[in-house]
Amino acid sequence: MMKLTYMLSPTTFYVMHTQTSNILSHNLLRDNRIDVSFNLSILSLCMDIINEKDSIIERMSDHPLDILLKKASPNYFKIVGAPYSTRTGFFEKILPTIKTEIVLITCWNIYCIPFIKFLLNSGKKVVMGGSFCNSYPIKFIRSLLGDPDNLIVVSGYVGVQTDLHKVISDWKDVKLPETDFIDMWTAKNDHMKSYLKILSKCRRSDNTYYSITFNNNCWYNKCKFCKLREERVPDFTCAVDADRLYENIKENLITYKTKKLLVNDNYFLFSDKNREIFKNLRKDGFKIYILSGILSFNNEQYLRDFNEYVDEVGIGLESASDFSLDYITKGYKWEDIKRSIHNMAKYLDKDKNIRYLTITDLVSKDREDIVENYENMLTMKMMLNDHGFERVAFSYTPLQLFPSIDLVKDTEFMKIGRTESSSGMWYVYEHLKKYGIEVNVPEDIMMPFERYDINGNLLLSDFEYVGDLMDRIIDPV
Numbered sequence: 001m002m003k004l005t006y007m008l009s010p011t012t013f014y015v016m017h018t019q020t021s022n023i024l025s026h027n028l029l030r031d032n033r034i035d036v037s038f039n040l041s042i043l044s045l046c047m048d049i050i051n052e053k054d055s056i057i058e059r060m061s062d063h064p065l066d067i068l069l070k071k072a073s074p075n076y077f078k079i080v081g082a083p084y085s086t087r088t089g090f091f092e093k094i095l096p097t098i099k100t101e102i103v104l105i106t107c108w109n110i111y112c113i114p115f116i117k118f119l120l121n122s123g124k125k126v127v128m129g130g131s132f133c134n135s136y137p138i139k140f141i142r143s144l145l146g147d148p149d150n151l152i153v154v155s156g157y158v159g160v161q162t163d164l165h166k167v168i169s170d171w172k173d174v175k176l177p178e179t180d181f182i183d184m185w186t187a188k189n190d191h192m193k194s195y196l197k198i199l200s201k202c203r204r205s206d207n208t209y210y211s212i213t214f215n216n217n218c219w220y221n222k223c224k225f226c227k228l229r230e231e232r233v234p235d236f237t238c239a240v241d242a243d244r245l246y247e248n249i250k251e252n253l254i255t256y257k258t259k260k261l262l263v264n265d266n267y268f269l270f271s272d273k274n275r276e277i278f279k280n281l282r283k284d285g286f287k288i289y290i291l292s293g294i295l296s297f298n299n300e301q302y303l304r305d306f307n308e309y310v311d312e313v314g315i316g317l318e319s320a321s322d323f324s325l326d327y328i329t330k331g332y333k334w335e336d337i338k339r340s341i342h343n344m345a346k347y348l349d350k351d352k353n354i355r356y357l358t359i360t361d362l363v364s365k366d367r368e369d370i371v372e373n374y375e376n377m378l379t380m381k382m383m384l385n386d387h388g389f390e391r392v393a394f395s396y397t398p399l400q401l402f403p404s405i406d407l408v409k410d411t412e413f414m415k416i417g418r419t420e421s422s423s424g425m426w427y428v429y430e431h432l433k434k435y436g437i438e439v440n441v442p443e444d445i446m447m448p449f450e451r452y453d454i455n456g457n458l459l460l461s462d463f464e465y466v467g468d469l470m471d472r473i474i475d476p477v
């Protein structure tokens with residue numbers, strides 16, 4: 001009998017995304033050659049983060065970034081929580097709870113890497129899968145982790161019938177063959193269900209989304225900062241009819257005690273199938289949240305569909321500066337953004353929740369351009385409020401440079417390397433040092449950078465120039 005422990009990513013709890021745990025639990029439990037323990041002790045990390053958040057906040061100043069962080073939900077603190085927990089001895093506390101030599105772990109992003117390194121250094125045999133392994137070449141992942149013998153990297157998607165016993169016995173990196181993803185909507189052994197109590201403490205449950213993915217493809221697929229462009233992105237629903245999808249989603253919404261469904265498709269498009277599912281779910285009183293973009297919001301039919309089937313949207317705006325938009329190849333300009341607002345005023349019901357998702361510290365022409373960017377966003381907010389939309393929010397993500405994105409290949413206005421003037425995510429990390437939070441994210445995968453204007457002058461973070469303006473516009477996630 002092969003004994004192993006299954007662990008989800010330390011960053012699972014951003015939203016309740018249980019599709020992965022459901023399939024893996026089902027797969028491992030049906031195989032009588034495997035004796036699996038599900039270890040969710042990592043969940044208590046959420047509580048650590050929440051507890052630590054309060055004490056950090058007490059020490060915070062009136063720096064614009066602090067003001068935003070004070071308003072941030074515990075979920076935001078999770079962004080730094082997983083790496084800095086290495087310092088607080090959290091991983092050492094987890095180790096005795098892992099009773100087997102083999103640990104299978106779903107890795108979602110770079111924040112799982114320090115934990116996987118820790119497991120490897122502790123002598124565990126680690127089977128690493130998850131979307132991170134689909135985003136980067138196996139060779140790169142191995143080099144990131146020091147190419148140890150006690151690691152195998154599994155890329156591709158696990159189905160209920162995938163022979164994980166063989167994969168582990170072979171102990172070789174592997175790319176799994178395609179599955180039809182039907183299992184994703186029928187498997188019923190999600191082991192996270194038993195941890196609902198902890199989950200609801202870690203989150204404000206009434207404010208939590210149950211998250212699913214129909215199709216992670218992006219029809220636009222040109223933005224230079226976007227990590228998803230390289231990934232093969234399957235349609236998880238093509239082999240399943242609308243009724244079965246509806247039943248599965250409804251059951252999970254009830255199980256996870258939430259009224260809110262986040263459809264995590266990167267750039268949502270309507271289809272007959274998803275219209276039918278949404279119609280039924282809304283009839284049952286559930287709210288639907290999608291992710292979309294400015295280009296779709298300039299399409300009348302899209303807005304009419306939105307009115308009928310959707311309650312909330314996150315619009316990937318990124319910036320309202322023509323220079324920055326052009327630099328990242330977003331495909332629209334400030335004029336198009338204003339036009340989308342006119343269309344929304346014309347076609348959209350005023351009670352919809354609209355959240356613009358922006359990126360701080362994108363490459364900018366100069367300091368004036370940075371100011372203009374946030375002034376434009378303020379104009380957007382005021383225009384929408386004047387048109388009667390009261391629920392308009394802007395949230396931000398600091399620019400994150402991953403090695404696989406096109407922005408890294410085009411660093412005319414950036415210098416890679418960590419300094420006291422680093423922008424983007426490393427600006428946040430540098431700032432958090434003041435509160436004793438040391439981030440251990442590897443620099444070869446979250447690359448620090450300085451940015452420069454078109455005349456070669458160093459530009460600091462947006463927070464240093466327009467903090468007050470940002471505070472008027474931006475709400476944290």
Ligand code: SF4
Nearest residue numbers: 218221222223226266
């Ligand atoms: S950022 Fe959004 S719109 Fe751009 S390529 Fe990525 S998923 Fe598509």
